[in-house]
Amino acid sequence: MIELYHLYKYYEDVPALEDINLKIEKGDMVIITGPSGAGKTTLLKILFMEEKPTRGQILFMGQNISNVKKNEIPFLRRNIGFVFQDFRLIEEMSVYENLSLAMEVLWYSKKYTDMKIRSVLQEVGLLHKIHVPVKKLSGGEQQRVAIARSIINSPPLLLADEPTGNLDPYLTEEIMRLFKTLNYRGTTVIIATHDMELLKYARNVVRLEKGRVSR
């Protein structure tokens, strides 16, 4: 699904990633770990096309995305769900409105959107909160809404940057189980975290240190 060849990323002269070579298969569940500043977030941002690599090649579903044009990015991103540590939800909006935004950008009909929102909220256990404003939800609930949003279009790839960074151990367990379920259903999941406790959920682990894959 994803192939990285000699990937480099420099911020001015400071190296963030150096000579990364990786192959992630379809249906894999990979945890990228390493200390702060190792380049985990940079790697996810490059995969999400939020940053461009300085050098190297990235193949995503067979397409070279290392030098993708700006106007093609939104269309490619529709194949990728992204979960952030800080959820990135619109707090004033309800759960329903946050999720419908992800469906509207793909021009799905209202009827289909309604159906998908209910189904995905059922999956993350938040159907009863469908019309509640996001700001009234707990951290764990907000993260589940963010996950629901990222999977509502059934993307083949799900990226998560420190998704449990703001959650207590109980909620962390709950969220990771959710990722695991999605992975069992065929979604490729890549999670960046510095929490070593989460490695037990991974099928493959990539350790980054000072911008290089260490093992």
Added chain:
Amino acid sequence: MKRTFIGKFTLMLNRAFKMDSKEFFFFASSIFIIFLISDLILGFKWFYSGISLKEDFISSYRMVAILKDDLSQEELKKILSEIQKVDGVKHVVHLKEEDVISFISEFIDLQKVRKFVPSVIEIYIDEKCVEDLEKIKMIEESIRKVDGIEFLDSARENVESALKLIGYVRRGGKFFIVMLSVGGILIIYNFIYLTLYSIHKKIEIMKFVGASSGFIKMPLIIRGIAAGILGSFFSFIFMKYILGSGVILKEFLYIILYSVSAGGIGSYLALRSEKV
């Protein structure tokens, strides 16, 4: 499963007019500013057409000639007929004694005036000749040659100054309207820019979920255009029915066209500068 064209259009309209309080404030402010600018443009046009400086000046322009003393009626007729033949002269009027007294009394003591009232004629000039100072000079010279003319006042210098002044007012008016029009676009730009700033988080999230540039831009452009239509509509209602000006539908359509363009261009520029 996917929306039809009408479904997409409805969604864009819905997104354009679904605003939080901040967005509504910026939208309402844009309408108010367009209302003010449209009113200023319409008002200036109204005022300007009302005074119609140049046309009034040209139609009222005339030369005044004082005739020699003791002319007989026949000689007077001959003078009038000769002046009438001069190219550029529209018509000639021999003033009545009372009119002359009234005219001269502005400059000389009335008691002295009554002792010797000269015979005075007014020479009206073709409108198309008034703006041509060379032509005025030629008419003046032709009239001076007519036997029996004692003194001729063409006020040529005054014509020149007046025409210059009118030219300045006209150019100033056009400049004023252009400045207002450009100002309108910049103000809309500013309000849409502020709107973008207030919803930057929402835009960022839309980009994350795969929204294309058009999907983000279109509702804001629709909003800018709607502000233009509403602002100019309120302006027309205000001018026509509250101030009772003679604004006609044609002018209203021009203002609508301007406001819609200002709204559209202002929004487009703001979105472009923010690289949405």
